[in-house]
Amino acid sequence: MDLLNKFNARKKDPVKSPSLPVSWIEVSDSVSRRCQFQPDGHLSVKIIDDSRPAIQRIVDSFLNTFFPSGYPYSVNEGYLRYTQFRALQHVTSAALSVLSTQSLLFAAGLRPTAAQATVVSWVLKDGMQHVGKLICSNLGARMDSEPKRWRVIADVLYDLGAGLEVISPLCPHLFLEMAGLGNFAKGMAVVAARATRLPIYSSFAKEGNLSDLFAKGEAISTLFNVVGIGAGLQLASTICSSIQGKLVAAPLLSIVHVYCVVEQMRATPINTLNPQRTAMIVADFVKSGRIPSPADIRYQEDLVFPGRLIEEAGNVKVGRALHEVIKPSKLVEMKQIFPEEKFVLNQSQKWVDMVLEHDASGEDALRGWLVAAYTANIKGPSHEPTASALLEAYEKMNDVFTPFLSELQGKGWHTDRFLDGAGSRFAW
Template sequence: METPRRPESWVEISESVSRLCSFDAGGGGGVSVKLIQDNRMAHDKLVDSFLNKFFPSGYPYSVNEGYLTYTKFRALQHFSSAMLHVLSTQVYDLPLRKQRLTQESSSVAAWGQEWIQSQRVGGYLGMAVVAARATRLPIYSSFAKEGNLSDLFAKGEAISTLFNVMGIGAGIGLSSTVCSTTQGKLIIGPLLSAVHIWGVVQEMRATPINTLNPQRTAMVVADFIKSGKVSSPAELRYREDLLFPNRLIEEAGSVKVGQPFRRVLSPRLVEELRSTFPNEKFLLTQKSDKAYMVLEQSATGEDALRGWLVAAFASEMERSGAGPRDTVLNDAYQKMESVFPMFVSEVKSRGWYTGQFLDGNHSRIAYAKSE
């Protein structure tokens, strides 16, 4: 009778750690791992254990640039937020009459806020988008590599939970010491709120978003016009203006996109522009020192890049006195056609996604089919 073959085994050595690995005897394809030797310092063991539990496998090579910065500020945000939540529960310790007065005042303030919101719905949209939990998945997607989005999401939420728990503990400690008085609350409360908001801002700035919106498109085109190079999402993230995203960039042609069609173009001008830009999904016209671009409903990021390049080239030609505006626009279009294949190839290789153009609630057009 033939003796059963023993499962193959091997030793894996990584720095100061040795592990004995072998295939399971049952033949199921599993691998068993046994630690043989570990000469690491206690500090290194703790750090590695923390990284294994709260960072995606293969970190830092399995994530895009900026993940550590994003994680640090996200942890700070959750820590300060949890402390604020604990301190806010101290309202129930108020005397009964004072609590009643506060309740009625809050009701009046809430009614006023609801009325203002109903009159100015658009003003609250930005806050809702920033605060919504639905933003987590797109943010994690911007850091994911090699199909590890689920691992990234799970480890990121684990860190959030950890610092929430730590924040609750710190908040309880503050509420019984520094914040046990009204003066303490008046100092610590605004300070924690400022830290929380600052953490959110830095967290968003650290995220390399790779989709094209008006500001990012203008910055990509401006860098290409100035240096002949295309910047990556990671290179643009700290230059993006989060407070005033609609500012115009002169080097990119000072393009204003998404204005109502009827306000920027006349019927005669539409026919002229459609002949100037045949088979394009954008119309572009220049007025004073601005360029107005209107996109078709089905326009993508590539169409927006084409329009922005035309505007940037036209602006550059006008500054150099190349001729009348109509001639300049036509020459700029021809120049765009010659450089666009190389340009869009570089844009994609730098990590930008051109399948969509995110222009928010801006106006687009759809031509009616002629019968």
Template sequence: MGCNMPESSCAAAWEPEWTQSRRVGGYLVSPFCFFWEPSQAISDLVLVADVLYDLGTGLEVLSPLCPHLFLEVAGLGNFAKGMAVVAARATRLPIYSSFAREGNLSDLFAKGEAISTLFNVVGLGAGIQLASTVCSSMQGKLIVGPLLSALHIYSVVQEMRAAPVNTLNPQRTAMVVADFVKSGKVSSPADLRYRENLLFPNRLIEEAGNVVVGQPIRKAIKKPQKLKELREAFPNEKFLVNRRSEKTYMLLEQSATGEDALRGWLVAAFAAEMERSSGRGSGQAVLHEAYEKMERVFPSFVAQVKAKGWYTDQFLDGSGVRFAY
């Protein structure tokens, strides 16, 4: 598509470029975007926008069933569709820019919009055919509508998974660390793209230590004395790791990068592995041993991570809370 770098690198530029563009003016795009964190993945926004569009379409279809609330239901559906369209279109420029060479952005934009228009026309024709056949009755609409919506969302998910993304977020970081702990090898963005769960991105991965990142300090570390102990256990680090109830709560400093997140995740994974293998409970001794092991393997680990094409200069933790002291 006219890209002057590898395809995976082009696709990976979606997220960091989207982050920058959202910080500049994304909150002015629509009320929907106002509630979206700038550092969250662009794929999540595309998926949510499509779900919102299908929801709005469903409300418009169902509005005749509510004659006394027809205007309210139809208006709400149209409003949802409008927000979804604006939010989805706001993602197009960063995507096109990621694949563009200097001077050919307009060509890419024209081709992309032409393809979009073509399929809109094809979809309109298919909709007319359905409306005159199986969807001529409300019962038909109620059966076919959800099926088409499910097919639409499935297609969007597969579309988002098809492009490898090289930036680190909690789920991708956990999968990278889990694979390294199990096999000693680092998976590439292309290896992980179809394993990433776009619908439930906050799932915990046991092999990576069941890490929960971005929680408030009062929830992750309940006692001030514990906070003091952790700061002493991880000197000069931009993360704090606290094992509790089969979970690992990790706090990141405001300036923490992807490498800092990887260091913390490795400590959590090694600590969880030691607890499972030896039967010891979580404690400072286990964390100290896991930290020392992380220090030994991290140089080779991060070298593999960078060699596989991962970007370690930033960490996209969405709406997660960070600390400073």
């Protein structure tokens, strides 16, 4: 009985063990870290030993600050080259900005000191710059389709605006006009650059780390903009203290600036489907049976004239209005041949027009493009393809499309949307 009472007493008053945090030691790259879960569930990490050389610690600290976590395995190919030229681009851009704003001070009759250059940057943000931003904001769909091209255009516009400011002392009586046009161009450049930033960063994201990529990219921009401002102040107080020096240095800085942007964009593996990239994918597949990845075709993209026709892909052109490219009788024939498809094809003198329905996806565009490419190989020397040639091409497309699409998605392409740059579509 006494034993039973003691047992019941222990059940009523159990011994409470103290809540101790869980901790462990991690050793990696000559660094020992103590990791510990606090009672509230948060994890704290403390370095308790670091035997790395000082230079290695500095390098690792730099990488942690300016590169995404897990670099280089957390990003796609081309990110380092993109970042190198982006850093140089910001240096030249910031230096050029200092020279241009100092020249505006000269034209306005203010005392020509380099330190006053920052005043103009603040004063001239409104007015014509806002007009440029409003105009450029209407081109968002085109920027989605061709972000690399519009990123280059943005920096060309920026340099054009800066160039107008640099030469403003040569015509001080036109100060307001030169400053207004310069800020108009810069306003358009700001919108284009910001609008294309997200799709460019997205092309490098590999592990859901878009925010990390964006944050590190902004850190790089900030650091090298400061370096560029310092370089610009040095130039403004030495060889560029006169308008003659600026007329020599500004074009050189502008050339380096645009070259860096072009190299950045060439290194960027955009993985969305637009007319140019779709044509390149289809051309490679029809010629060799190989499906390229976004990294494979990045250096083949035309940043200046993206609408070029590719013969191996059927010379397809997308985006024209339906009523402009096909007659009603021909439209009925096309819908009889392809009753379930969301595209219409029509052969013109030099190319094949493809018009998409309003809800057509990237897969629908790929189907139409493959039909056009196979038809071009089947029809022979005749200009207008016959119904039998179209049906043969359609059957061939259906035979290969499922494995083609599967491999395409496996290479990292996003096929859910087709970005045609606000091209015309139709609805029944």
